[in-house]
Amino acid sequence: MNNSQQISLKERFEKQFEEHKKNLYKHDTRKVAEYRSQGYDAFRRLGFPTRKLEDWKNTDLKKALETDYKQEFELTHEEVNVEDLFECKVHDFDTEISSLLNGWYVYTDSPLKKLPDGTIMGSLAKAMKEYPDLVDQYYGEAFRLEQNGFTAMNTAFAQDGVFIYVPDNVKVKRPIQLINIINKNENIFIQNRNLVVIGKNAELTMVHCDDSVNHNISFTNSLTEAVIGENAGLDHYKLQNLNNNSSLINSSFFSLEKNSRLKANAITLNGGLIRNNIHVSLNGENGAADVYGVFLLDREQHVDNQVFIDHRMPNCYSNELFKGILDEKSTGVFNGHIMVRKDAQITNAYQNNKNLLLTDEAKMNAKPFLEIYADDVKCSHGATVGQLDKEAMFYLKSRGIDADKARTLLMYAFAAEVIEKISIEPLKVRIDDMVKRRLRGELSVCDRCVLHCSEPEKEIEFDIDLSKI
Amino acid sequence: MLLNIKNLHVEIDGKEIISGLNLGINKGEIHAIMGPNGTGKSTLAYAIAGREGYEVTKGEIIYKGENILNWEPDKRANEGIFLGFQYPVEIPGVSMTNFMRTAINAQREYREQGSISGKDFLARMEEKKKLVEIHTKLTSRSVNEGFSGGEKKKNEIFQMAMLEPTMAVLDETDSGLDIDALKIVANGVNLIKNEENAFLIITHYQRLLDYIVPDFVHVLYDGKIVKSGGKKLAEQLEEQGYEWIKEEFERVS
Ligand SMILES: Nc1ncnc2c1ncn2[C@@H]1O[C@H](COP(=O)(O)OP(=O)(O)O)[C@@H](O)[C@H]1O
Ligand SMILES: [Mg+2]
Numbered sequence: 093m094n095n096s097q098q099i100s101l102k103e104r105f106e107k108q109f110e111e112h113k114k115n116l117y118k119h120d121t122r123k124v125a126e127y128r129s130q131g132y133d134a135f136r137r138l139g140f141p142t143r144k145l146e147d148w149k150n151t152d153l154k155k156a157l158e159t160d161y162k163q164e165f166e167l168t169h170e171e172v173n174v175e176d177l178f179e180c181k182v183h184d185f186d187t188e189i190s191s192l193l194n195g196w197y198v199y200t201d202s203p204l205k206k207l208p209d210g211t212i213m214g215s216l217a218k219a220m221k222e223y224p225d226l227v228d229q230y231y232g233e234a235f236r237l238e239q240n241g242f243t244a245m246n247t248a249f250a251q252d253g254v255f256i257y258v259p260d261n262v263k264v265k266r267p268i269q270l271i272n273i274i275n276k277n278e279n280i281f282i283q284n285r286n287l288v289v290i291g292k293n294a295e296l297t298m299v300h301c302d303d304s305v306n307h308n309i310s311f312t313n314s315l316t317e318a319v320i321g322e323n324a325g326l327d328h329y330k331l332q333n334l335n336n337n338s339s340l341i342n343s344s345f346f347s348l349e350k351n352s353r354l355k356a357n358a359i360t361l362n363g364g365l366i367r368n369n370i371h372v373s374l375n376g377e378n379g380a381a382d383v384y385g386v387f388l389l390d391r392e393q394h395v396d397n398q399v400f401i402d403h404r405m406p407n408c409y410s411n412e413l414f415k416g417i418l419d420e421k422s423t424g425v426f427n428g429h430i431m432v433r434k435d436a437q438i439t440n441a442y443q444n445n446k447n448l449l450l451t452d453e454a455k456m457n458a459k460p461f462l463e464i465y466a467d468d469v470k471c472s473h474g475a476t477v478g479q480l481d482k483e484a485m486f487y488l489k490s491r492g493i494d495a496d497k498a499r500t501l502l503m504y505a506f507a508a509e510v511i512e513k514i515s516i517e518p519l520k521v522r523i524d525d526m527v528k529r530r531l532r533g534e535l536s537v538c539d540r541c542v543l544h545c546s547e548p549e550k551e552i553e554f555d556i557d558l559s560k561i
Numbered sequence: 562m563l564l565n566i567k568n569l570h571v572e573i574d575g576k577e578i579i580s581g582l583n584l585g586i587n588k589g590e591i592h593a594i595m596g597p598n599g600t601g602k603s604t605l606a607y608a609i610a611g612r613e614g615y616e617v618t619k620g621e622i623i624y625k626g627e628n629i630l631n632w633e634p635d636k637r638a639n640e641g642i643f644l645g646f647q648y649p650v651e652i653p654g655v656s657m658t659n660f661m662r663t664a665i666n667a668q669r670e671y672r673e674q675g676s677i678s679g680k681d682f683l684a685r686m687e688e689k690k691k692l693v694e695i696h697t698k699l700t701s702r703s704v705n706e707g708f709s710g711g712e713k714k715k716n717e718i719f720q721m722a723m724l725e726p727t728m729a730v731l732d733e734t735d736s737g738l739d740i741d742a743l744k745i746v747a748n749g750v751n752l753i754k755n756e757e758n759a760f761l762i763i764t765h766y767q768r769l770l771d772y773i774v775p776d777f778v779h780v781l782y783d784g785k786i787v788k789s790g791g792k793k794l795a796e797q798l799e800e801q802g803y804e805w806i807k808e809e810f811e812r813v814s
């Protein structure tokens with residue numbers, strides 16, 4: 093309950109670092125090793141964030157950090173068939189699957205795969221051995237940009253994760269689905285590191301799922317660095333469906349080079365405590381970033397979305413839209429920080445956060461923050477917190493729809509604005525269905541990949557016919 | 562009698578808006594209610610539909626022989642009461658198709674019929690769209706969102722046609738319509754009307770009554786029906802305005 097226990101978790105990690113040093117540095121390239129040492133020093137200095145820090149004011153980690161967690165410093169599962177553990181394939185949604193089990197890459201045939209188009213996909217630890225130059229060229233940007241307790245800790249402690257490299261001019265056909273599975277009978281602390289590099293003129297779609305398999309307590313400190321090359325594009329979907337005993341710190345760093353595009357969409361269906369740290373750097377001219385999110389919370393769930401958009405160069409565009417529905421005693425945070433640097437003339441930056449509170453006890457804390465140093469800038473921001481529209485409720489009821497169904501329809505309609513933005517049709521249909529189920533209270537943590545937990549109503553024929561209207 | 566309103570008093574925020582209104586409607590009849598702005602026409606319509614905040618402090622509304630004052634709006638709808646809104650509500654994100662299918666299925670569930678099949682639903686949509694001359698696709702459109710004034714009103718009649726009510730209350734469906742749209746709306750009503758249902762048409766002008774011929778015309782003033790008559794009364798109101806009604810009313814009270 094007090095500070096000393098937090099310090100003690102920190103101390104315990106310091107002890108473990110010394111104890112497992114050999115393992116920790118085992119796969120490192122020279123540069124990664126350097127970062128690891130720096131990360132460790134920074135972690136010792138910074139520790140876990142507390143509510144005294146401005147950007148942690150509304151998220152209390154105290155309870156989550158009281159637990160005694162164990163991290164796996166060695167790969168304990170040499171070969172696991174993920175499909176045995178977790179059914180991932182979705183019949184109408186063909187993806188390339190890569191999974192992490194408790195933070196370690198899981199493989200059936202090879203730890204590092206080369207797809208026919210030249211794309212490399214697999215374990216980061218393995219990539220450090222086989223493609224050290226590639227890793228060194230891109231690794232560590234996140235740590236340079238944002239030194240906080242969790243990026244530092246991840247840099248010090250992460251040993252594995254997913255590595256994806258898309259060569260120049262390659263448009264990866266099948267989306268890559270990255271699945272983080274937590275399955276441990278002890279309280280586990282997971283720190284994985286993902287590195288995604290997209291070459292010039294290349295394109296990639298990623299679907300990133302955070303799922304828990306059981307109801308044990310866990311803490312994940314996950315960090316993803318994605319570098320989007322000149323004229324390249326990344327569609328990044330994040331789906332979170334975790335148990336109420338889980339804490340997840342999820343940091344994503346996106347760097348956009350000249351003329352590149354990012355579409356990020358974070359969909360939170362369930363989770364105990366989730367912190368999404370999204371950092372977008374527009375490093376070249378004409379970059380475009382759409383950053384969307386929707387979160388559906390109930391019970392005592394807490395989601396904290398921190399979005400930082402850094403306009404460093406002229407002629408870039410960013411658009412944020414985050415929508416939250418908070419039921420029961422759930423709490424949410426949205427902090428959107430837009431930075432427009434001196435050189436970033438002709439910037440267009442938009443931000444919008446809308447929230448629905450379904451009870452008096454649910455709370456939402458929204459704070460936009462614009463920091464503008466250029467003069468030719470178009471910026472807008474808005475945040476609303478409201479209840480379900482009474483007029484609309486009555487309109488629906490006056491057509492025979494009962495209060496429960498009317499509420500669900502309106503909540504769904506509210507979330508739909510974000511779901512509409514999903515450009516992959518089968519994925520949209522899935523997510524759409526999951527959101528509906530979630531709103532009807534039918535979706536919780538399941539023993540399969542969240543994409544698989546629900547089957548959209550089979551009305552395909554019906555849907556086709558509708559287009560004639 | 563299909564709908565029998567007896568000595569109805571309705572308050573909004575503690576202020577009495579309807580004060581002792583009586584109105585009886587039989588199956589197969591069309592009644593028109595006219596009256597100046599702010600006299601409680603919409604309040605009456607909402608009270609019949611069961612809107613929250615429209616508190617009935619006295620009197621009763623008897624529908625098909627039952628006092629419906631304790632019924633939720635959705636129950637009233639499923640029992641066949643329909644309200645065409647003066648200001649239809651925009652609901653972004655809810656498609657017209659989804660809305661209508663949910664409504665039809667709610668009605669069918671209430672009446673212990675199975676859900677409507679996709680095919681039947683589509684056929685019904687098509688048929689009723691023709692009735693009110695809606696030519697655009699409705700699948701991709703959210704309820705009333707981005708609809709013009711005329712489209713919104715046509716959409717009310719479309720919904721009415723889909724739900725096939727027994728007692729339809731149309732609140733100023735004619736206001737803001739051009740003559741073509743007005744004819745379409747009137748035509749819709751005339752096609753739906755039969756011996757088993759009834760209409761209560763609230764209107765500010767008599768021009769709608771050129772196309773929908775009412776059996777009775779009532780004048781609502783200050784929360785009460787102060788005059789009733791046939792179609793002639795509507796014509797008289799059109800020619801002479803409401804002043805004489807006001808004067809007559811003031812003289813009496
Ligand atoms: N929601 C409301 N809150 C308070 N007063 C209202 C509300 N709605 C209507 N009123 C009042 O009730 C009276 C009747 O309104 P209404 O029924 O809309 O009249 P009409 O439809 O005949 O123009 C008006 O004086 C109006 O100001
Ligand atoms: Mg009115």
